Amino acid sequence: MTDARIKADYILETPMDPARAAAILAGEQSSGTFMAVPGETEALKARSAARVERLEDLGPVPAAALPGGAGADRPHRRVALSLSWPLGNTGTSLPNILATVAGNLFELSCVAGLRMTALRVPPELVTASPGPAFGAPGTRRLTEVQGRPLIGTIVKPSIGLTAEETAALVDTLCTAGIDFIKDDELQADGAVCPFDDRVRAVMRVINSHAGRTGRKVMYAFNLTGEVDEMRRRHDLVLAEGGTCVMASANSVGLTGMLALRRHAVLPIHLHRNGWGYLSRHPSLGFDYTAWSVLWRLAGADHMHVNGIRNKFCESDASVIASARGLLTPLSAEQPALAMPVFSSGQSAGQVHDTWAALGTSDLIFAAGGGIMAHPDGPAAGVRSLQDAWAAAMGGMSLQAASKDSPALAAALRTFGSGAGG
Structure with missing residues (x-):
């Protein structure tokens, strides 16, 4: 040393x-x-x-x-x-x-x-340092998704649904063929939707679907809280058959993240909410590629990077640099790679540009409105993203692919190439 x-x-x-x-x-x-x-x-x-x-x-x-x-x-x-x-x-x-x-x-x-x-x-x-326990390989093993990005979404409305209403939405999304679902960062353990009730209600649905299909949808439960709370909540998710937990980096801090990582046996989905106050002024704060190093070392398996043509203020170049940073080894012996999570106004229209800029499928592509607001329903929203990614990775243009995919064609008419929510 x-x-x-x-x-x-x-x-x-x-x-x-x-x-x-x-x-x-x-x-x-x-x-x-x-x-x-x-x-x-x-x-x-x-x-x-x-x-x-x-x-x-x-x-x-x-x-x-x-x-x-x-x-x-x-x-x-x-x-x-x-x-x-x-x-x-x-x-x-x-x-x-x-x-x-x-x-x-x-x-x-x-x-x-x-x-x-x-x-x-x-x-x-x-x-x-502990580093990620799962990253892309472990996440793929748990979700049984290989050779393409995980297609994900966020529970919307962000907050206000009861545990049973959340479970009903998850039932719809599981039926639609989703790979990954996450709590919004605002949804933790409120009186309307207590954490324990939400976990039990959602996992009844996910376990039921897994029993029929043989594939378990990954749900990232937001367990952000004090250290003892996070440990207990993690153990409840594990006991109910869950496969992922989520924490807000800027809320729990590095010590909270390290404590969670050393306790956890499930992947940790790290949300960066509050990132703007660390980065938005160009002459103050951090570039994401610098800030994210500490959280990768602390054990984040998935980290948010925003998305192409997002609904926030971040440039596409910054988004791609952030994702590339997560996929760059920190050392030859222990690379500590985290899985980039693209979100924030994503739909099928951003897929080709994301693939062209990044050149890997080791990511989670999460769309809220891009799935839930699809005119033909959530199943068509999921299908539009699956078809867009298959086309991009296969070298087929978006327009050509849309001729054989009604779901993709409808997504492009509805969302164009911009924000899908």
Whole structure:
């Protein structure tokens, strides 16, 4: 561990000499502070100080992106900055690594803008972290879906249905041929639809369908809560025959996720709700490819990446970069690959572009309105997505495929190539 280092890339905007600002960031996030202190010896700095590995001037910026910094009236510059830290500073503690690479440095007065764009971790950390237990191979084994994406959907209305009403909707979706269903992140353990009641009602339906068809639909139950609650809820899902649980990353935090992962024997579907407050300003926060590294190490099997032509503000390029990041190994020994989940306004019209950009079927393609609002019903909605993916992967155009698929043709008339809900 002595020579192992964690490395992070940032885009920094500052009114200060960039080299001086970079040194301040490195000192603040390791062995230094705003002035020299007793005990900060050369030997200590050699052992524990962060290093500035790269500093590239990207040119001037017109003004400070963030309020409250020093030198707001001075010219600002943007630089590409790489810092590294000895793994010995934090050990393999993911919460403390987060505090190191994304802690007080955002608040320094010399920072007029700061965004983390990449996080690279040593093999020692990957090996020591739990990582995904299932990923795509385990998810495919449980759902018996091979050679194509899992077609999924989200329970809608997001909240307000009772447990029995949710189960009735799941019955419809199972009959329609769905592979994967998830709770909305708003649905956890409210009075209208208590978690325990929902699990039992939904699993009665799913188990019944599995008994008839031989294939069990995967349902991701949202067990987000305190650690003891999440463990108990996981065990109920397992006891009722369920095959997936879901947690909201920004609600449970890394410690909650790690506790769940170390307890769980089911795949963990990780939702990123709240992602906008970490990412939406281009001069603040994280790129997804950096942020997601920690959650992959913590054990997420599935992670949301938004979708092509989504209903939110994220660009297609960002969506695809996020998905590719999840499918990029963190080390040769233990790749820690998570399965991308495409959602947010998806329908059959986005399938070809998703396939062309990503080139893999190891994903969950989730559509809400794209299935439930199909004019010929949910079964036709599912069929439209299955046929679109078969065409895309087989090299057939969407228009050609729609001639032989009434469900696909109706989807294109209804949703076009844009958001399907």
